[in-house]
Ligand code: HEC
């Protein structure tokens with residue numbers, strides 16, 4: 249339904265082998281070298297580039313940022329421990345700290361040969377089977393129905409005395425692609441196998457979705473873009489006939505007790521930064537928080553020993569493992585991690601500007617919206633009124649079979665993903681050397697990531713495949729200069 253326009257577009261593209269837009273380099277737009285607006289930092293573009301606070305923080309705010317950073321790095325231990333402020337890990341978990349997955353506040357990476365990786369996990373769910381389950385999905389109260397035994401995420405680690413749920417094995421098949429100028433790229437397609445299941449079989453209908461940890465920069469600014477501006481770009485029935493639809497995810501906002509637009513996660517499954525953070529504390533580390541007070545995290549009723557294990561809830565911390573004060577500091581930290589300035593000379597160079605022109609002309613900007621303005625009011629003043637350059641519309645798009653996980657989440661179907669921001673893209677390998685691109689980290693280079701685009705983005709991908717080498721290099725130079 250959403251792809252009707254593509255068969256019409258493709259023949260036109262194949263016929264017009266003339267590269268689109270090769271003629272006109274774009275102009276440098278003042279401000280585009282400061283992606284996070286006034287919050288942009290001007291420290292070196294080195295491996296700490298994603299860890300820097302907003303340039304605008306006051307001394308008092310700097311203090312809160314540093315305290316939040318401490319909790320983001322904190323290594324949690326199992327309860328009971330002598331340090332009551334840091335116990336409560338698990339019993340099941342994927343990692344002991346936020347930072348171990350969001351390496352250098354950047355992205356995580358895949359297991360590498362026999363070496364495991366904490367920063368990658370499988371989300372799990374089953375199709376709705378009862379009326380109550382159907383209703384919970386239809387009302388938006390739940391985004392998924394958990395596997396009856398393993399819950400919504402496969403926890404590959406556990407505290408002593410408990411069994412981890414299982415391990416993930418990834419096998420690869422090569423998919424060679426030859427570009428119009430003869431350049432050959434070998435894409436690798438992942439296949440997942442779950443081994444060592446400790447709590448019996450998975451549900452026969454289980455759906456799995458592989459995810460790697462995304463970078464953490466500029467998230468407070470993304471949260472502050474007015475919803476109306478984002479919804480104005482929705483085009484679910486592709487009425488403008490450009491082959492690109494785009495629609496917002498809608499998910500349950502626990503604090504508001506209502507359905508809200510989803511913004512965070514690879515399928516925009518979380519409506520707010522606070523809820524995203526707290527669900528990470530709960531699901532990834534196994535800690536109770538104000539919004540998710542279950543101390544056993546993602547343990548299910550079928551995992552009885554896990555549910556009755558000692559927890560780290562302490563009376564002096566609101567009977568939680570992560571009390572409000574701590575989740576508030578982590579919220580402030582994640583809201584004010586800024587993002588590096590681009591090198592203005594590089595950004596204004598002829599090749600990069602030519603790539604910038606191509607980015608728009610071949611249709612990348614239709615989803616990767618270059619610029620937004622954050623709200624002036626109704627948001628934390630620290631992120632208000634900024635012109636920012638994230639290169640995302642925060643909407644869901646059908647990306648084709650090659651990227652499909654076939655696991656719906658909220659309104660997102662099994663082929664849809666949220667357009668990820670591209671700011672800081674060029675620093676990916678500097679910050680987290682083994683990191684890959686896309687939701688499951690399968691792409692080893694930016695070009696591989698682009699060649700995986702399908703569905704609504706198939707036309708843009710075909711145009712990249714058709715580019716002469718010089719234009720392709722210019723496009724990649726632009727992306728690597730972000
Ligand atoms: C086990 C690895 C892991 C740990 C630990 C972890 N994360 Fe994540 N994080 C992820 C993955 C994977 C995603 C993508 C989730 C999705 O698509 O649903 C993510 C997404 C996020 C996002 C959304 C970013 C975006 O661009 O939408 C935020 C914010 C975040 N995590 C914060 C945290 C915080 C805060 C902690 C610690 C409390 C934490 N994470 C711990 C792996 C991890």
Ligand code: HEC
Pocket residue numbers: 492514607610611612613614615616645647651665666667668669670673684685686687688694697698701704705708709712727
């Ligand atoms: C129809 C919308 C759409 C269009 C058009 C589009 N993209 Fe994307 N892009 C996405 C989505 C959605 C993803 C995430 C897919 C996934 O993770 O499986 C993505 C991912 C990416 C990534 C990887 C980002 C990351 O954080 O790992 C890069 C790089 C990228 N796109 C560049 C481009 C370029 C260059 C073009 C133009 C040739 C383009 N995109 C066109 C929607 C689009």
